Amino acid sequence: MSKIKRLPTNHQQSLGAIVYEQILTAIIDGVYELNSKLPAETQLCKEFNVSRPILREALARLREDDLIMSRRGSGSYVIKKPDSNVLKFSPLSSISDIQRCFEFRANLESEAAGLAASRRTSTQLEDIIQAYERINIANASSKLATDEDFSFHYAIIDAANNYFYSTVLKSLEKSVKEGINITRNLSLRHSPSRLELVQKEHFAIVTAIQNGDSTAAREAMKSHLNNARTRMFDGV
Known part of the structure; x- marks a missing residue:
């Protein structure tokens, strides 16, 4: 070597x-x-x-x-051999940073989701639901949906009603979308059940926020992002 x-x-x-x-x-x-x-x-x-x-x-x-x-x-x-397609969807030089970004997001966005469950307005809840539905529509046509996925997460951050959370996520938009791009590209190469699983995780977050359950929202978001990080390196 x-x-x-x-x-x-x-x-x-x-x-x-x-x-x-x-x-x-x-x-x-x-x-x-x-x-x-x-x-x-x-x-x-x-x-x-x-x-x-x-x-x-x-x-x-x-x-x-x-x-x-x-x-x-x-x-x-x-102990794990990632799918070789990982290297096709993102520059090698950014892969480590994307993994660290997932780690950071798991903490940032889980807390924001918890706040969103207790602070969201009815309009903000509707924005979250609509963003979720746009992902459903994209999935039905096997669309990559990187922008739709980011919009879903941003809608939740916005519903925390704390300017600092939304500012941080917006500043990380490029890195966040790189991570979404990889995981969604890999999911599209698996059976439809992969996208369904991801959307079930999104649905759990939406439901917890809708029910005003901060603990469940926090846990659902952290689980989703940790799972996304793991899915990036799913073995072959």
């Missing part, structure tokens, strides 16, 4: 993220096979021409994304 090129210190992406993506690509390409043991850290450091702290940052991200598992005294093992 070729060594990575060191980037200027002002480059936005860390070396740890670059190594993460190089190892991810190697897993997808079968260089590191499913259920196989990764080379020792010393060997990986030489392979990628990086220090041990940088390598460990990359390995930590891979563990967080359930791609590898560490066994005490034995090393790290590949």
Whole structure:
């Protein structure tokens, strides 16, 4: 495997993220096979021409994304092989950031959903329901529906009636849509039950907000976004 090129210190992406993506690509390409043991850290450091702290940052991200598992005294093992289509729908350089964005959204949007359940107006509830229905219409025609999905999440954030939540989500729109684009593209390549499952998760959020159940809304949103993050790396 070729060594990575060191980037200027002002480059936005860390070396740890670059190594993460190089190892991810190697897993997808079968260089590191499913259920196989990764080379020792010393060997990986030489392979990628990086220090041990940088390598460990990359390995930590891979563990967080359930791609590898560490066994005490034995090393790290590949436990999931993502669909190769992941690399077709988003630049390799953004995949790690998209995963971290899902992680951030799970916390941000779950709290916003909880607030929306207790603060939403009747007009805001109608906006959420209409956004949900637009996804149903898009699903019926196998449309990608990235914009519809984002609008659904934004309608919920807006219903929290806290300017800071909506401002943050709007500022993340590009990254959020990149994540939605990948997960929905992958879902369209599965059986129709995949999109139905995602829409059931959306429906659980809508129902909780409609019922004014903040706890259920918070839990439904967090579950949905954590599931979306996992679905991005569903194995083959």
